[in-house]
Amino acid sequence: MPDDELDPVIHAQARLRVVATLAALGEGDRIAFPRLRRLLDMTAGNLSTHLRRLEEADYVTITKTYEGRSPATYVALTPTGRLAFDRYSRRLRDLLGSAR
Structure with a gap:
């Protein structure tokens, strides 16, 4: 993706x-x-759908485990996701700065 474009995976409002x-x-x-x-x-369904898209892009990891006998699901941002968000944020600030 060119540096001057906003990441379409992140750009969706919910994601x-x-x-x-x-x-x-x-x-x-x-x-x-x-x-x-x-x-x-x-x-839960809406969040799951967006997390799946982020997981496909390697932006998040989903860990399913058990706490006692109860299932538990955890979500974390990957280093790739953190870098993508940093780039997205920088690009958005650049765009907003040039709009003045």
């Missing part, structure tokens, strides 16, 4: 919200799916 939320976590940190869903006020 931008997901990536921005995950980028606010420390590197290597992860968040439980239900907590992310509540923070973003999204349905």
Whole structure:
């Protein structure tokens, strides 16, 4: 993707919200799916659809595990995803700066 374009994977409003939320976590940190869903006020199905697209782009990792007998799903931003969000943010700032 050329440097002067906004990443279409991140640019979708819901995915931008997901990536921005995950980028606010420390590197290597992860968040439980239900907590992310509540923070973003999204349905589980909608969030899952957007996470799948981000996972296909290698921007997030999804870890499914068990806590006791209960299933648990965690989401984390990958280094590739963090870099993509940094580039996206820089490009957006450049575009907004040149609009003055």
